[in-house]
Amino acid sequence: MTTTNLPKFTKSLTIKRASAQNDPVYHDAVIEQKSIPELKKGEILVRIGAAAFNHRDVWIRKGQYPRIAFGSVFGADGAGTVVAAHEPNDPLLNQRVFLTPSRGWEKHPEAPESE
DSSP: OOGGGOOSEEEEEEEEOOSSOOSSOOOEEEEEEEEOOOOOTTOEEEEEEEEOOOHHHHHHHTTOSTTOOTTOBOOOSEEEEEEEESSTTOTTTTOEEEEOTTTTOSSOTTSOOOO
16 A cells, blocks of 8 residues: 555544543543544554553543543554555565554653653
């Protein structure tokens, strides 16, 4: 797939503020259509074949995960195929990849470093 025939939109599972006052808090997870932005230098586009909905996502819905904004997409863990890249000869093109949210946990095992 080249960048000229990429889809313009994708569907995502997104966090939304709970519509009712829940006690305890449990925010909504809704399916939304989102536009796919133009790829920037160093970016790739992955067609997701499998995504996890795990404890991280439950904590987000409970309002217990730091620095998550409403409108963010669930599913940090996933696997798929790289279908496009900013650089046309990127070695990851057409390769299967695994996505993991472990970035930012190198220095402190209890929470990610601030950026």
